[in-house]
Amino acid sequence: MRLRVERVSHRYGPTEVLRDFDLDVPAGRITCLIGPSGCGKSTLLRLIGGLEKPASGRILQAGEPPSGCLNPLTYVFQDFALLPWRTVEGNVRLVLEDHGLGAAGMRRIVDDVLARTRLSDFARAWPRQLSGGMRQRVAIARALAVSPAVMLLDEPLSALDSQTRALLMDDLVDLWLRTPFTAVYVTHNLAEAARLGHRVVVLSRRPGRIREIVDIESALQSRSDDDAGLKAVRDRLWRAMREEAMAADRELTGA
Amino acid sequence: MREPAGEPEAETREVPFRGGGFAPRPRRWAGPLVFVLLIGLLEWGTRTGFISSLTLPRPSAVFATLVQLWQSGALAEHLLPSLQRLALGSLMGISAGIAVGVAIGLFSLVRAGLVPLVAALFPVPKIALLPLFVIWFGIDEGSKNALIALGTFTPTVVATYGGVDNVDRTLIRMAQSFDLSWWSIVRKIVLPGALPAILSGLRVSLAIAIILLVAAEMLGANRGIGAYVLEAGSLYDLERLFAGVVILSLLGIASSWLVSRAEKLLLAWRPR
Numbered sequence: 001m002r003l004r005v006e007r008v009s010h011r012y013g014p015t016e017v018l019r020d021f022d023l024d025v026p027a028g029r030i031t032c033l034i035g036p037s038g039c040g041k042s043t044l045l046r047l048i049g050g051l052e053k054p055a056s057g058r059i060l061q062a063g064e065p066p067s068g069c070l071n072p073l074t075y076v077f078q079d080f081a082l083l084p085w086r087t088v089e090g091n092v093r094l095v096l097e098d099h100g101l102g103a104a105g106m107r108r109i110v111d112d113v114l115a116r117t118r119l120s121d122f123a124r125a126w127p128r129q130l131s132g133g134m135r136q137r138v139a140i141a142r143a144l145a146v147s148p149a150v151m152l153l154d155e156p157l158s159a160l161d162s163q164t165r166a167l168l169m170d171d172l173v174d175l176w177l178r179t180p181f182t183a184v185y186v187t188h189n190l191a192e193a194a195r196l197g198h199r200v201v202v203l204s205r206r207p208g209r210i211r212e213i214v215d216i217e218s219a220l221q222s223r224s225d226d227d228a229g230l231k232a233v234r235d236r237l238w239r240a241m242r243e244e245a246m247a248a249d250r251e252l253t254g255a
Numbered sequence: 256m257r258e259p260a261g262e263p264e265a266e267t268r269e270v271p272f273r274g275g276g277f278a279p280r281p282r283r284w285a286g287p288l289v290f291v292l293l294i295g296l297l298e299w300g301t302r303t304g305f306i307s308s309l310t311l312p313r314p315s316a317v318f319a320t321l322v323q324l325w326q327s328g329a330l331a332e333h334l335l336p337s338l339q340r341l342a343l344g345s346l347m348g349i350s351a352g353i354a355v356g357v358a359i360g361l362f363s364l365v366r367a368g369l370v371p372l373v374a375a376l377f378p379v380p381k382i383a384l385l386p387l388f389v390i391w392f393g394i395d396e397g398s399k400n401a402l403i404a405l406g407t408f409t410p411t412v413v414a415t416y417g418g419v420d421n422v423d424r425t426l427i428r429m430a431q432s433f434d435l436s437w438w439s440i441v442r443k444i445v446l447p448g449a450l451p452a453i454l455s456g457l458r459v460s461l462a463i464a465i466i467l468l469v470a471a472e473m474l475g476a477n478r479g480i481g482a483y484v485l486e487a488g489s490l491y492d493l494e495r496l497f498a499g500v501v502i503l504s505l506l507g508i509a510s511s512w513l514v515s516r517a518e519k520l521l522l523a524w525r526p527r
């Protein structure tokens with residue numbers, strides 16, 4: 001399923017967050033959004049997911065979600081958003097219970113996604129017993145359980161240390177290689193964008209507009225840190241981000 | 256860290272420990288020990304004459320009275336009606352309180368309409384309303400149950416809507432992003448999230464229920480712990496008076512123990 005954001009503007013009181021924003025999210029690929037803090041990335045993602053209404057403009061979905069898809073636009077949150085009173089398994093079940101799948105159908109999906117995220121041994125554990133990386137894997141398993149057409153990830157790895165982050169990036173790449181999904185991935189980490197993005201969209205400071213779009217051609221499985229082409233991409237993103245961050249900084253300090 | 260060469264070796268000390276505390280841990284022996292010490296002191300005082308038997312009864316005599324009460328069957332005769340009133344009244348008050356509290360937490364209109372009313376009801380000494388309840392619900396069980404129900408209702412409402420207000424909103428947004436139905440969100444997120452607050456409200460409600468039970472029984476009953484205590488008091492029979500007080504304290508401990516059990520069972524997920 002493809003998504004198109006058309007001339008979307010949004011504001012919170014006096015704060016203009018997005019102005020005439022246009023964006024295409026191609027099917028079956030990962031689109032990364034990066035930009036300075038407070039530029040409206042999370043807001044844009046909430047608008048795309050239908051959790052908020054844009055002040056003007058519209059968000060279109062093109063094409064039917066694949067059959068068996070229970071929740072076309074599915075979020076993964078930065079702070080995991082797991083229910084502390086449900087076990088790992090119970091948290092995954094939560095999003096299936098309203099769909100009348102029957103005990104056996106539910107069991108099959110839960111077992112499958114827990115196996116895919118390597119959590120089968122922890123099915124009965126409480127969230128409080130898990131490390132941050134495992135909690136986010138539970139959240140990813142929960143998102144996979146509804147076979148989303150589009151995954152909306154808002155800084156899913158920001159709360160984790162860099163080793164865990166690298167491992168989870170590999171996990172995400174593996175998941176995508178097995179069954180390519182459409183994703184909008186918000187981050188402020190260049191390395192994540194360069195590792196996971198087929199397309200990286202750099203936003204300007206507030207009001208958020210597109211400053212640069214970088215397509216990365218190399219395949220996800222063959223990307224490594226010392227790849228020369230990837231390094232050039234990272235440098236280009238870094239320069240664009242740096243200018244925006246500096247401009248934003250000058251604005252805030254009133255100079 | 257190495258000292259710069261040439262300087263004398265500085266005195267080394269261990270870094271003092273400053274953490275700890277502010278985390279209650281179980282100390283099973285402490286509670287019973289206080290009771291044993293206090294009762295032992297009273298027994299010693301009344302036996303030696305240090306405390307005159309006119310001011311306080313001897314603990315062993317109170318105990319003997321309790322045993323006799325048990326053997327004569329009078330204990331059951333007074334305790335059973337009391338327990339029944341307590342159970343019925345608080346069941347009504349607490350279930351209505353949870354329902355109203357959840358409604359206040361969920362619907363702005365209900366909140367705007369009922370919060371002032373609850374605030375107005377809360378400080379009213381419910382016992383003052385007993386004559387009114389006697390007119391409305393009859394002199395028998397009805398007025399006593401209604402009194403206990405009203406007394407447990409208001410604290411339960413306040414605890415419940417406070418609990419609902421404190422449910423993590425990001426969890427609700429998450430549920431909405433997965434298209435959970437409104438009813439599913441209430442059942443699976445709002446209620447479990449409010450449960451810790453509801454259970455601690457229950458502790459307060461049950462203590463209030465016992466106070467009101469005794470008050471109601473003192474004003475109009477010939478059976479029940481309250482009636483028993485009142486009769487003993489009017490005869491200045493200190494042993495029986497204290498036997499009644501001991502029974503009431505045990506009721507309080509039992510209800511608090513029940514809530515603790517419920518917390519252990521229902522809140523196993525909570526980090527400790």
Ligand SMILES: Nc1ncnc2c1ncn2[C@@H]1O[C@H](COP(=O)(O)OP(=O)(O)OP(=O)(O)O)[C@@H](O)[C@H]1O
Nearest residue numbers: 012015017035036037038039040041042043044188
């Ligand atoms: N509910 C809201 N009410 C008022 N202002 C808001 C609200 N949500 C966001 N904002 C403001 O809108 C702007 C954009 O916020 P947003 O969270 O989308 O930024 P972001 O790009 O995700 O930033 P970050 O990198 O810090 O996550 C910020 O200035 C923020 O203060």
Ligand SMILES: [Mg+2]
Nearest residue numbers: 041042043154
């Ligand atoms: Mg954000």
